[in-house]
Amino acid sequence: MGSHGNRIAIERTGAPGASAVILLHGGGQKRQSWRRTGKQLAAAGWQAIACDVRGHGDSDPAPDGDYGYDRLVEDATSLIQAAGGRAVLVGASLGGKIALAAAGRLPPDMIRALVLVDAVPRSLESGIARVASILRPPPDGFDSPQAAAAALAATNGTATAPDAGARLQRNMRRDAAGRWHWHWDPRFFDPSHGLGIQPALTRLEDAARRVTAPTLLVRGELSDVTDAAGAAALAACIAHLEIAVIAGAGHMVVGDRNDTFDAILLDFLQRHVPVCGPG
Structure with missing residues (x-):
């Protein structure tokens, strides 16, 4: 269950009660984008919980049309609480920005680690514009x-x-x-929600300065959304940030180089976060 009674669809892989990794997809995606990663996490002893962000896939659309960061962070908080009150947060693209906002807002003991996948506050305007053009299809489908x-x-x-x-x-x-339409609520990407680069910049960089959990940024070498300058700006906010660059990957890191991403993720977790089994 998400915040304010909004139902959030999840896909759980691994043993209930095991240490939780919550997986947040990017804008316009669904929880199934994490399926292969979820299987790898489960095989390593984790409980992977992939969700459809509100207004996407099988999750409820917001009845009041509110898709701002406050409400998205409240949804993430509900997932963490349902998973036992502590979790690793992994987010790709917009999901990474939601995870960052949550990690900077919640009590430190709720966030065991934070993994951002091609997601930084100072994204490239041209890449975001390209993605936005995909996410705003013709109104008539x-x-x-x-x-x-x-x-x-x-x-x-x-x-x-x-x-x-x-x-x-x-x-x-x-x-x-x-007529055929994308699966997400078209209201999600209304500029009034403040999800854009400039409206969210101060919020996300302030959140980053408050992050104490082990943090990893994985970016695609060929990404047009996240570059070395954006990664450096994030590192200036999070002194303990680790950065991995995946050769040949674009913005869709998990889809482009899933095996490489999974190996980097599991290595990071093994080094920083002990797995706790059921019970």
Whole structure:
């Protein structure tokens, strides 16, 4: 259950009662984006809890349309409390910024470690603009998932694979008129929520200065959202920050180089956070 009665869909992998790792996806994604990582965490003795951020996937849309950081952090807090009151937070892209905001706001003993995946307060404006263009589709939707795939490929400057629509379909919903839409509440990305770079900069850097838990930033070498300057700015706020750069990965680090990411994540956890089994 999220904050204010908003239901949050989760996918739990591993033994109930084991040390929890809460996985927060990026904007426009779903909990299934963490499935392979969840299996690796479970095999290492962790309990992986991947959620659909409010307004995404199977989680409830916000009845009042509130998708600001305060409400998103309250949802993350509810997940930590449901997992026993302490957890590792791992977040990709916007999910990383939510995790950072939560780690800076909550009591230190609730956050065992923090892992940010291609997420820094000082993101690159051009990369964020590219992502935003994907997340704000036509109000009337698409003729088909394949049409959505073609629009996505055009934004990324790539060709459309013949099976791209079929693979995208799980991330879409069909309305009564037969039009296809992304699975998230379109109100989520309204600028009034303050999720953009400049509106959130002071909040996120202030949160970063309060983080005491072991913290890792994993960024993609080819990312157009997070660069070395953004990583350095975050390191200036978190003196104990560790940084890993994954060669050949873009902004979608977990999808681009999942095995490499999982190995880096598990090594970091092994060095900093002991696993506690059920009971």
